Amino acid sequence: MIQLTSKVGGSTEENLGNLNHLNNFSKIDANYALALSNAENNSLELPQQDLNFKHTGTLSCRSNPCVNFGDEALEAKIQPGKGSKVNGFDSDAPKILIVDDHAASRMTAVALLAMEGYEVIEADSGSTAIELVTQKQPDLILLDVMMPGLDGFEVCQLLKQDEHTRLIPIIFVTALNDRRSRIRGIEVGADDFLSKPFDRVELAARVKSLVRQKRLNEDLDHAEQVLFSIARSIESRDPNTGDHCERLAKLGKAFGEYLNLSRNQIRDLMWGGYLHDIGKVGIPDSVLLKKGKLTPEEWNIMRQHVLIGEKICQPLRSMQGVIPIIRHHHERWDGSGYPDGLIGENIPYLAQVFQIIDIYDALTSERPYKLAFSPEEALAVMQEETAKGWRNPQLMQQFEEFIRNSKQQ
Template structure:
């Protein structure tokens, strides 16, 4: 016997039992914000509440070896040529770290860059360079390849793998001009190459271009973080869903890998876990947090959250793959969903995939108005929804195999 009493923002109190599983499927559907026939029950499959995501901030894992005594003797200085501008209207000068164990080569680069108006920092070895990057956060690194101890390839790879330094462009400066060295540099994440001796015009052009690109990337990265913060703020208004979004991120990754999706598609699924209901920021509290039954007018307002979310995220190029998930995660295979009433393959594929993990997690998670369903109970409900015409029959079979695969694996 499956039975619970529910009181949520989009449902009246209702009891569901094993004796009427078809009615249960109707009332706990992920998309029944539209209702099914005359039902206006809550949506168990897709969340109708705000979410609370406690974002876990990764900490930088820096190697902190003993810095050699030469570190204290290195010059960390700001050199600026009069009348030279490299940063447009920015008040803060771009910082460039020059890393080379040969003093003459390093000083040549420092002199050329100082004439272009950059703040220049110096390091004579890889270990010192890593420590200076941590302390100074430069806008660009000119990095010698052949150095004793930690060579340029190792330094670049370490920095590009770290979340806090991955956006800093690295230009390899080297006398090496062979194909193998360049391929190795590309593999570890180098952004460009310069060959000694330097050509001043070429050096200035490449540095200026990469510094500009780095700051544009930082602006984009900051904008994305603002969106995630807004999503967390929305979820904090209703803690009842627990770690729903965090689980969606994890499910999106492993189900995406199971389906052999591309890296970008998997990323979009994971971001969709955080952002799919961000549009609820535009839903009034008297509707979003309503404890009683929503009126037809309330439902019209509630359904707007997908369009609002789309408008919030659409201007960002990096969100192109996430926007279809946000707009269409309430569509149904038979065309009875919203906002566009799309049918079958007209529903974006990633939105269909997202529905699978969203429904499953909501069914198998405990909520104040219900206990957590077992895996078999949840899959049974999802099959019933498919029989009603709400889900992609082929995709639901793939999801069933996916769940079975991971249960057997455990």
């Protein structure tokens, strides 16, 4: 939400707020809050009894894990019962993809990992590995460096550049003293290295550690996607704002780069574009959907959306840089904003930056109740509000220079 202009009477927020209503969800599944909390608790590695997960199902292993070593055969059949753990993992046995053009090397790794309870998949070339990763979605890849066609470096680079496979850990298999391969592996994104011949204890420890980390990362990634899905759902139900969130993310990136902000700060600004009004999910329909002017009591309810949004995002550590934007993007430089009435530099800097781009986008966008202002008109309105004491004068000047420079490019 935003605080607009004296030209249309009162604050921007009050003029747009009555019309800029979002349809809230009638009910939030109680499991949503639990999922966010559990994802964060997992990253802290709390005891299992403190995590309210329920695991069922039978773990499967390699269908035919019989591996011949000369005249001897090693049979590794894993048949854990329902709800049991295999190698410390619940529900399903992690999938390990072994990529090596030498059958004997694959056979050794297959035998060792099958004995540890993993489901093992094999690939004899880089191109086959790429196909299997797409089809099977393994939890970890044990990747030989030297292979005909696509070598290990190329396979790793392709997978790490793809957003759908970048979280899969990759362990490079190298010669004992192959320093050059290890350096190249680090450059293309390898997560770890193992030397031949395999040490069973070392192999098991490295695989287990990386698979656990991958699953924790996925939990956090999924929780973040839940938040963004809710935010997009809120926006899609509002006929007034169009692609407001998408525009804010792009404008936040561009202005953040202009201000020479750090990569993480720019990311937080972009995420703030999507999540700043997520708290409206908790505002009653009678307030959000009211067509007339809101009463003072209803405005008090509406203003709770920043606090609700903060609580929704609080469980995730990855959102800690976004939370100040969510809570404080309605504060004013002179202390007349909400929810805390912060004054001047007490307002978090990213919240100040975000508020300016939020207001500018609202002014320059067409709404059912107004035409889009030109950039010059929008900047004039914002300068009027700055003169009233609502904005950071220095930041407003930087934003005006940014807009004028952008127009000239």
